[in-house]
Amino acid sequence: MTHRLAPSILSADFARLGEEVARVQDAGADVIHLDVMDNHYVPNLTIGPMVCKAIRPLVRIPIDVHLMVRPVDALAEMFAKAGADIISFHPEASDHVDRTLSLIRDLGCRAGLVLNPASPLDWLDHVMGRLDLILLMSVNPGFGGQAFIPAVMDKARLARRRIDAHGAAGGQPIWLEIDGGVKVDNIAAIAETGVDTFVAGSAIFGAPDADGGYATVMAAFRSELAGAAARAA
Numbered sequence: 189m190t191h192r193l194a195p196s197i198l199s200a201d202f203a204r205l206g207e208e209v210a211r212v213q214d215a216g217a218d219v220i221h222l223d224v225m226d227n228h229y230v231p232n233l234t235i236g237p238m239v240c241k242a243i244r245p246l247v248r249i250p251i252d253v254h255l256m257v258r259p260v261d262a263l264a265e266m267f268a269k270a271g272a273d274i275i276s277f278h279p280e281a282s283d284h285v286d287r288t289l290s291l292i293r294d295l296g297c298r299a300g301l302v303l304n305p306a307s308p309l310d311w312l313d314h315v316m317g318r319l320d321l322i323l324l325m326s327v328n329p330g331f332g333g334q335a336f337i338p339a340v341m342d343k344a345r346l347a348r349r350r351i352d353a354h355g356a357a358g359g360q361p362i363w364l365e366i367d368g369g370v371k372v373d374n375i376a377a378i379a380e381t382g383v384d385t386f387v388a389g390s391a392i393f394g395a396p397d398a399d400g401g402y403a404t405v406m407a408a409f410r411s412e413l414a415g416a417a418a419r420a421a
């Protein structure tokens with residue numbers, strides 16, 4: 189299984205955002221994760237499409253926009269125009285989930301659903317064919333630096349089964365991403381549940397190496413993931 193690291197710039201130094209994005213990309217990020225919070229669906233307020241557009245020319249890898257906003261559709265469109273590659277949203281924040289998923293694909297992006305720790309996997313019923321990504325929250329959305337919620341491990345195993353069954357029936361590949369509290373000391377156990385894409389904010393941006401980059405922490409993540417892959421083989 190291909191494992192992907194998706195640094196969340198939520199914990200980056202926003203006064204130096206361009207440099208931070210370049211550094212984390214040079215350190216081997218596979219995806220850049222953008223946390224969009226609207227002070228309505230979640231209490232925090234972060235960035236809008238202008239910031240996505242500003243970093244787009246610096247980024248060679250997919251930009252993964254995690255919308256924590258209500259309503260969803262208008263902002264999804266703005267982020268698609270601002271250069272997002274993947275757009276995911278929380279289903280309870282959209283009145284018409286199927287329509288929003290279609291809209292995101294029609295805008296030329298890959299579409300994802302985000303499930304909060306207490307949101308059931310039933311949200312995936314009837315829409316698997318419209319999904320490119322399932323994002324499982326392992327913290328309650330709104331803030332970086334929170335502790336990983338262990339109940340999400342079983343949920344990840346169940347989500348992996350759904351994705352594999354969908355693939356076996358001829359469905360398109362779907363990424364399984366996890367977001368919140370991912371650290372060097374738990375990433376291997378999380379990978380063993382079948383997660384393939386790992387968002388990490390504070391663990392990466394809180395750990396610059398001696399050169400001010402993020403290569404050391406990224407290498408530690410990769411080594412843990414390689415260990416998990418070897419055990420699974």
Ligand code: DX5
Nearest residue numbers: 329330332333368369389390
């Ligand atoms: C929380 C965000 C996360 C957050 C993760 O609402 O969706 O992406 O930045 O931060 P850490 O890795 O610090 O838990």
Ligand code: ZN
Nearest residue numbers: 223254367387
């Ligand atoms: Zn996120």
